Amino acid sequence: MSVNINLFTASQSSPAAAPPPRNPAGTVPCPSCGGDVAADEAHAGWQSCPYCEKRLQIRAWPVIRNSTNAAPAMPDQATCFFHPDKAFQACCQRCGRFVCALCDLQLGAEHVCPTCFERGRVDSVLNGSKAEWRHRDVLYDSIAVTIGWGWILVWPVLVVAFAAAIILHVKYRKAPRSYLIPRRGWRFWWAYVGFSWIPLLIAASIYVRWLARRH
Amino acid sequence: MQSAFRKISRVATPIGGTKWYLSEDCLLAAKRVMYAVEYRRFYLRDLESIVVWPNRLWLLRPIIPGLLLVTLGGLFWNFVDVRTGAIFGGAGLAWVALELALGPTAHARIRTTGVTVDLPIVKRARRARKVLAKIDAAVRVTRGSAAESGTVPASGTQPAQPSTQTSSEGSPGGAPVVDLT
Numbered sequence: 001m002s003v004n005i006n007l008f009t010a011s012q013s014s015p016a017a018a019p020p021p022r023n024p025a026g027t028v029p030c031p032s033c034g035g036d037v038a039a040d041e042a043h044a045g046w047q048s049c050p051y052c053e054k055r056l057q058i059r060a061w062p063v064i065r066n067s068t069n070a071a072p073a074m075p076d077q078a079t080c081f082f083h084p085d086k087a088f089q090a091c092c093q094r095c096g097r098f099v100c101a102l103c104d105l106q107l108g109a110e111h112v113c114p115t116c117f118e119r120g121r122v123d124s125v126l127n128g129s130k131a132e133w134r135h136r137d138v139l140y141d142s143i144a145v146t147i148g149w150g151w152i153l154v155w156p157v158l159v160v161a162f163a164a165a166i167i168l169h170v171k172y173r174k175a176p177r178s179y180l181i182p183r184r185g186w187r188f189w190w191a192y193v194g195f196s197w198i199p200l201l202i203a204a205s206i207y208v209r210w211l212a213r214r215h
Numbered sequence: 216m217q218s219a220f221r222k223i224s225r226v227a228t229p230i231g232g233t234k235w236y237l238s239e240d241c242l243l244a245a246k247r248v249m250y251a252v253e254y255r256r257f258y259l260r261d262l263e264s265i266v267v268w269p270n271r272l273w274l275l276r277p278i279i280p281g282l283l284l285v286t287l288g289g290l291f292w293n294f295v296d297v298r299t300g301a302i303f304g305g306a307g308l309a310w311v312a313l314e315l316a317l318g319p320t321a322h323a324r325i326r327t328t329g330v331t332v333d334l335p336i337v338k339r340a341r342r343a344r345k346v347l348a349k350i351d352a353a354v355r356v357t358r359g360s361a362a363e364s365g366t367v368p369a370s371g372t373q374p375a376q377p378s379t380q381t382s383s384e385g386s387p388g389g390a391p392v393v394d395l396t
Contacts, residue, residue, distance in 0.1 A: 028264045031324055039264070044351075045344055057343045059351050060264040061358065063328065137252045146250075180254055181236065181245060182218050 028058050070101035081113065092116055107132045134180045140172035141187035148191025152198075165191045224346045226335040235336060235346070237353050242325075244334055255334075259357040261327040265350065267336065267343040269319035277314030281307045317341075 027036040035051035039060035046055050070086040073079040078088035080100035088098045094116035105117050112120070120133040144165050151161035169188040176183035220236035220243055231247035242257040284307025292300025321343055323336040337343050
C-alpha cells in the first residue's frame with residue numbers, strides 16, 4: 001500500500017491534470033465547453049466565452065520555447081554522466097558530474113544534476129536546506145498553539161500537553177524562521193498563554209473568596 | 216527574516232487553505248492542510264495562461280445558511296423568545312447580505328508548459344483582476360529579463376509544444392531541459 005503525502009495530488013487527479021490540448025496561439029480553452037477563447041489583451045476584465053457565454057477572466061502569455069534536444073557528443077568530446085551519447089553541457093556544482101542539456105537543472109545560478117536535485121529535495125525536509133528544494137514544512141508552532149489551547153477540551157491531559165508544548169518549543173524554536181515563508185516565534189509563547197489562564201482563574205476565585213470572607 | 220516571497224492572495228478553508236506568493240521567478244502556492252504545508256512552484260517563464268471564472272453554485276453559500284438561520288429565528292420568535300428570534304434572524308440576514316456583497320466565489324485554472332492545474336487562486340471572483348494584474352506584471356518583468364538574456368518566445372502562429380517536463384513543481388529554476396543558448 002502506498003501512501004501519498006502530496007497535498008496537491010487531489011487537485012491534480014482531475015481530468016484537467018492531463019497534458020493540455022494544443023490550442024492556437026493566444027487562445028485558452030474554455031473551462032466549461034473547451035472551445036478556444038482568445039484572451040482580450042486590451043480589456044483586462046471579464047469576457048465571455050463565444051460558445052457557452054461563460055464569464056471568464058483570462059491572462060495568457062506567449063510560450064517560451066525551450067529546446068529539449070541535447071546535442072550528440074562528438075568522438076573526442078566530454079559526455080553526460082547519465083546519457084553517454086549526449087554532449088557535456090554543464091558540470092553539477094554539487095557532485096561534479098558532467099550533465100547534458102537534458103539533465104542540467106538550474107537552481108537560480110546553480111547547475112545541479114537530477115540525482116543531487118532529488119537528494120536535495122529529501123534533505124530539505126530534514127535539514128531545512130536550499131529554498132528552491134523545499135516542498136514541505138511542518139508547522140510546529142501551530143501544533144504548540146493547538147496543544148496550548150486545545151487541552152481545555154480534554155482537561156485531564158493538561159500535564160502531558162504542557163510537557164509537549166515545552167518540548168516542541170525547545171526542539172523547534174528556530175523552525176518558524178527557517179520555513180520557506182518565515183514566521184515569527186510568538187506562537188510558541190501564545191501556547192503558554194493557553195496554559196496560564198486556568199491557573200489565573202483559580203487564583204482569582206481564591207482571591208475573591210478571601211475578600212468575601214474578610215468582609 | 217526577510218522573505219523573497221510576496222503574498223498576493225489567500226484562499227482559506229476550514230482546515231487550512233492555500234496562500235499564493237510571488238517571487239522574482241515563480242508563483243508559489245503554499246497549500247496548508249492542518250499542520251503541513253506543501254509548496255508548489257509555477258515558474259513565471261513556464262506560465263502560459265491563467266483563467267478565472269465564477270463558481271456557478273456560489274448562490275448556495277448565502278441561501279442555505281441564511282435560510283436556516285432565518286427559519287430558526289422565525290421559530291424562536293414565535294415559540295421561545297422575541298429577542299432570541301431577532302438575534303438568529305438578524306444573523307441570517309447579515310450573512311446573506313455579506314455573501315451578496317462579497318460576490319461570487321471563483322475557480323481558477325493555471326496552465327504551464329506541459330501541465331494544467333486547477334487550484335483556487337482567489338476566493339472571490341471580484342479579486343481576480345487585481346491578483347492577475349500582479350502576476351501579469353511579474354511575468355512581463357521575468358519575460359523581459361529572459362528576452363534580454365537571449366531566450367526567444369515561440370512564434371505566435373505555432374501551437375504550444377509541451378516540453379518533456381510534466382510538472383512545473385519538479386523543475387526548479389524554470390526548466391530542467393532548457394537550452395537558453
